[in-house]
Amino acid sequence: MDSSRRQFLVGSAAAAATLALPAPYVQAQKKGGTLRFIPHADLRVLDVTRYTGYITNRTNGYLVYDTLFALDGNGQVKPQMVDKWSSSKDGRKWSFTLREGLKFHDGQPVTAEDCVVSLKRWSHRDPLGQFFLAATERLQATDKRTFVLELGKPFGLVLEALAKPSAVVPFILPARLAATPEEEMIKDAIGSGPYKFVKEEWQPGNQVVYLRNAEYVPRNEPPSGAAGGKHVYVERLIWRYIPDPATAAAALEAGEVDIWEQPPLDLVPKIEKNPNIAIITYDTVGNQGWIRPNHLQPPFNNKKARQALVYMADQQQYLQTAVGQSKYFRQSGAYFVSK
CATH class of the missing domain: 3.40.190.10 (Periplasmic binding protein-like II)
Structure with missing residues (x-):
């Protein structure tokens, strides 16, 4: 729903x-x-x-x-802080060069090292970032504005990961902040x-x-x-x-x-x-609401009980009560299912 x-x-x-x-x-x-x-x-x-x-x-x-890349209104990856980039034919080696003139709010220039340290902190926390990190063999600044990424195994979502629009977003921070110990909050x-x-x-x-x-x-x-x-x-x-x-x-x-x-x-x-x-x-996409029973505890560890719950739930009545005006909701027949 x-x-x-x-x-x-x-x-x-x-x-x-x-x-x-x-x-x-x-x-x-x-x-x-x-x-x-x-x-x-x-x-x-x-x-x-x-x-x-x-x-x-x-x-x-x-x-x-700001981010290195971002998704546009059509969901396409576009450069943001990055000026130019390239990759090898097999997608294992990447090079990224920042736009000129980027500055942090404290007046310090944004450098490739800031990007490297920021991405490392992000990749330890974010689920997609963890896949990115697992595939990474080398992530290193080569000059003030350029850093390289070398993959030890295939990972087809490099740009999509760097343009991730939702939590955790791979924002670029000053290296001194991004280097904060993982167990500590910035x-x-x-x-x-x-x-x-x-x-x-x-x-x-x-x-x-x-x-x-x-x-x-x-x-x-x-x-x-x-x-x-x-x-x-x-x-x-x-x-x-x-x-x-x-x-x-x-x-x-x-x-x-x-x-x-x-x-x-x-x-x-x-x-x-x-x-x-x-x-x-x-x-216009809005939010989705769902009922998720605990499959490990009775009675919902029984498939029949979960099916009964589906039949008992009157979406129209539920949404009318919770939301009110029908122009602000619509019913859905979709279900989240396990593999």
Whole structure:
């Protein structure tokens, strides 16, 4: 059963600056201003290499960090931090060269060594990264901007692994942070992405602040998915964590915030009546909900009991109760099955 497509509630003051607009309007935008945002969760952990939570690894991660490759809107692998790359015919030897002028938020240049150390930390944590690591015989910087990868056995997902868009994303960190012992959490957030994390203004449970990275150099290609040029206009981004939905709704309607991510669907009918608020579905795939019984314990260690549960579950009734408006869910006949 599919439910709860991701929703934005956007106050009218922010809509023009944050919606995807035709090129002439984008070119006309001016840099500056502050955007106030209610995220779906509180940012309490900064380590994007160990923590898989969406708020840290995706919402925060793509603001602060950049990746070597990325998936575009069609799911195709595109270069991001990488300028050029090559591979041998058998796919066992690879060479990657970074774009010129890449800098971390502390002013230090991004080097090939940063990439090597970051990938090693990522590959110990991420499931796909572990396959990448198991196939790797050599991963080494050869100069300031170039590193090589040599595989000891076939691995056909090299670029796909480096462009992985979900937790754990292979973000590139300064080597000094990526070299943090695996059993320890990284306690800072310094990347080369379009926004700088302002640690001094971070208040877990209340507020997160980001500033536009004036030295960020976007790619020339148009933005698509996680790939292409990331053109940043808003100077200051403030996250306000408001866990109580009624309080968040009141803040939005009063103009105290500009965007509310993932509002509860039972509040949407009331809020969408406000002519100053736009509701945007930005993830049409949405989320999937499922019932997963414990196959090891009675009664669900019995196949017949699991089949009975399937017949007993009325998806329409379940979703209607859990979600409410039928336009926000659809039934699914799919099942996850073992090999």
